Amino acid sequence: MSSNTIKIGILGIGGIGGFVGAPLAKKYKDSTTQIIFICRGATKNAIQKDGLIFESKGIKETIFPDLVSDNPTEIGILDVLIVTSKSYSVSEILNTYKDCISTETIIITLQNVVNAREIVRETLPELGQIMEGCIYVASNVKKPGQVQHVGGPGKIFVGGEKENKWLIDLLTAGGLDITYVSDINQILWKKYLFVAPVAAITSAYKVTFGQLLEDKDLMHILENMMIEIQSLASKNNINLTKEDIETSKDLLTKFPFESKSSLQLDFENNNQTEKTFLVDYVIENCTKNEIQTPFYKSVNDRIISQSKH
Known part of the structure; x- marks a missing residue:
């Protein structure tokens, strides 16, 4: 020093x-x-x-x-x-x-x-x-x-x-x-388990955290996206539990109803976005590890089709 x-x-x-x-x-x-x-x-x-x-x-x-x-x-x-x-x-x-x-x-x-x-x-x-x-x-x-x-x-x-x-x-x-x-990796993956799927789904469906919580169908998709991340984490020797998924879903209740993810705000404001790190990273690395990502892919398709309009 x-x-x-x-x-x-x-x-x-x-x-x-x-x-x-x-x-x-x-x-x-x-x-x-x-x-x-x-x-x-x-x-x-x-x-x-x-x-x-x-x-x-x-x-x-x-x-x-x-x-x-x-x-x-x-x-x-x-x-x-x-x-x-x-x-x-x-x-x-x-x-x-x-x-x-x-x-x-x-x-x-x-x-x-x-x-x-x-x-x-x-x-x-x-x-x-x-x-x-x-x-x-x-x-x-x-x-x-x-x-x-x-x-x-x-x-x-x-x-x-x-x-x-x-x-x-x-x-x-x-x-x-x-x-x-x-063991920071465990914590990084736990945070990613929340941030990445929530960012993707709120951007794809243009909903706030509160609206997401109230929509059973979207919460079902969110949970399955988290399960896809859980599979990817295990390939990186990180064990994310069912309880971690429940904790992540519950985290949504800790934010004001009208909260939006930063990914969603960047899309709305036509800024450069972190989609590469929050969406593409998951799909690409799951593909490499032969993990199926039907939920992540459908949300990604929706984001892509919207950004074209």
Whole structure:
């Protein structure tokens, strides 16, 4: 670690980046821990000018980190990089900021995928110590530089070869609910069991979480999509139980009725989407493992036919 200063970069200040970055930047203002928001375009301009406007539980705060930048030279070598961008941008972004990453830099991934390590290593074969992670939260961008925490507890789980207890302690003291687990893969798959099928089905049928819960036929399809993921997980030596499936279905009740998946929002707003990671990944890897995916395929067909209209 460089001198006495610890430099933590938050890469991508969207819904998740804002949720993670806001408490850290607030807590560590004017301390030996430097919080850097790495973002570009309208988001960078808005935060540089007016700070990050963060709303949670009815409270609105304006937060200025130590630095807001998209310039690798200005950012310098980071001790920690928390990657909160969408899955489809991870490779490109890591490539852009590889000069900020040393062999010692701890990279925390918070994407909704089960193969984050592979994605990072394709771009950075040698650099960084990877801690794969996941976060349970619904947090959205209202407009560039304005983030609203909508629901979900904001619990973060991370795992990796090294526990890096100092870092977990630092992030906890900074206001994050973060836990190190020795078997992160089990947790990544449990989250994926919820996120991937829910994202796919809400996008295909254009329903909110509440509408999905009330529709018996859709819940039947959802459960069968989860069973297809369960089969894929077992090929990866991850045992997802019937109870895990029930827990995942029950998780829908923990969100407001009108909640939508981020995949669905991206389709609605004609943004680039994470379909490759949440839908195609399942179908392709099941096919490789000779697992039938009739439910995933029918939902995928429906998404494809809709995006053509």
